[in-house]
Amino acid sequence: MSARNKTFVGLAVVAATAAAVWGAEQAAVRRSRRQEDPDALNEFMPAFDETHTFPSHDGGVIHAISRGEGPxxxxxxGVTLSVRTWAKQMEFLPGAGFRAIxxxxxxxxxxxxGSSGHTIENLAWDVRTVLESMDLRDAVLVGHxxxxxxxxxxxxxxxxxxxERVSGIVMLSSMARTPLSGHEGLARFVGAISDRGPDVTGLLNRRDLGYLMSRVxxxxxxxxxxxxxxxxxxxxCPTETRRAAGRALLNLDLVEKIASIRMPTLVIGGTADVLTPPAEARRMAATIPGASLEIVPRGGHMLMFERTDLVNELISSFARRVQHSSASSGS
Incomplete structure (x- = not known):
């Protein structure tokens, strides 16, 4: 075969492959979007009574919303997300007798x-900032x-x-380490949003491809x-934030340290979560003394949407138990 013919064949193969990928992408999106969707008109803007802004310890600004009265x-x-993640919980928790923040x-x-950027220590500081700035006590912390x-x-x-300020913690589709060897889904995700990967904005802006990427x-x-x-x-989420926050997660290992936690803890994971696999949920529950574990069959990473009623019930039941227990013990 001549060099010219080989070139034509190569181009034909590339074109055919691209067409097949594009066709598969379109078919997958069509199948997914055909299903009935009760939230089709929901804009997921969380309801709130008040907005709050606090200076962070390093000169940044932390924005919060709150709704309801009670504990x-x-x-x-999670990373690259926002308070919109919690639209369903901001709707449910106030009606269940809690102040949702x-x-x-x-x-x-x-x-x-702030000036010191994105680090695990700064994540800790920002939680502290919210608790102290709002003078919260008997709080349950829910982290996705x-x-x-x-x-x-x-x-x-x-x-x-x-x-002094917390009664219990709920870990939702989370982890205490980033095991980049052994969990390929997590490795790909962290690599993609950090400096190791390309800017994904263009891909996400392609509506169908971005939809498939988010479907993971x-x-x-x-x-x-x-x-x-x-x-x-x-x-x-700004590209700079995606990269810097992703970079901060690359070498996380809190496994030994969390064994020192002496606080009621509920760990929730899904069997179909490819970003924070259920093995990580089990490890956390086994490491934190007295922690409870809930593994959701067929649940993925976004359980607050996939299993809204279950997650709401788990959070509210846990909060009632530990906050009542804390008040009763005078702690």
């Missing part, structure tokens, strides 16, 4: 990173993904403040509106 439940979102992590949503890492980091960095965070029962919301939140 506080503080909601800490959600905050944007530094550089995410309406919060601004990176937001769970922030909660753990706070607990082990500031144990005396935690003992869900299990088998994902709704199109929830996937689209995830795509929107990641796009809303």
């Amino acid at each position: 506080p439940v503080v909601l800490s979102h 959600a905050f944007d992590h530094r550089g995410h949503g309406a919060s601004v990173a 993904s990176m937001g769970g890492i922030a909660v753990l980091a706070f607990m082990v960095t500031f144990p005396e403040i935690a003992a 965070g869900f299990g088998s029962e994902a709704l199109p509106s929830h996937i689209e919301l995830t795509r929107e939140m990641v796009l809303e």
Whole structure:
């Protein structure tokens, strides 16, 4: 075969492959979007009574919203997301008798990173800032993904403040380490959003491809509106924040430190979570003394949307138990 013919054949193969990938992408998106979606018209803008802004310890700004009255439940979102993650919980918890508080992590949503940037220690500091600035006591901290890492980091960095202000913690689809060897889904995700990977903004802006990329965070029962919301939140997160926050997660290992936590703890994971696999949930529950474990069949990484009723019930039941227990014991 001549060089020219080989070139034509090569181009034909590339074109055919691209067409096949594009066709598969379109078919997958169409299948997903055909399902009934009760949240199709939901814009996922969390309801709130008040907005709050606090200076961070290093000159940044932390933005929070609150709604309802009662014992506080503080909601800490994952990397590249925002308070919109908690729209369902901001709706449910006040009606269940709690004061729901959600905050944007530094550089995410309406919060601004301070001079020392994105580190695990700064995640801990920002949780402390919210608790102290709002003078919260008897609080339950709920952390999703990176937001769970922030909660753990706070607990082990500031144990005396935690003992004074916190009654319990809920770890939702989270982890205490980044095991980049052995968990390929997590490795790909962290690499993609950190300096190791290209800027994904262009891919996410391609609506169908961005939809498929965001679909990875869900299990088998994902709704199109929830996937689209995830795509929107990641796009809303500045590229600089995605990279810096991802870089901070590359070498995380809090496993030994969390064994010192002496606080009621509920760990929730999903069997279909490819970003923070259920093995990590089991490890956390086994390491934190007295922790309870809930593994959700077919649940993915975005359990607050995939299993809203279950997650709401687990959080509220846990909070009632530990906050009542804390009040009764006088702690």
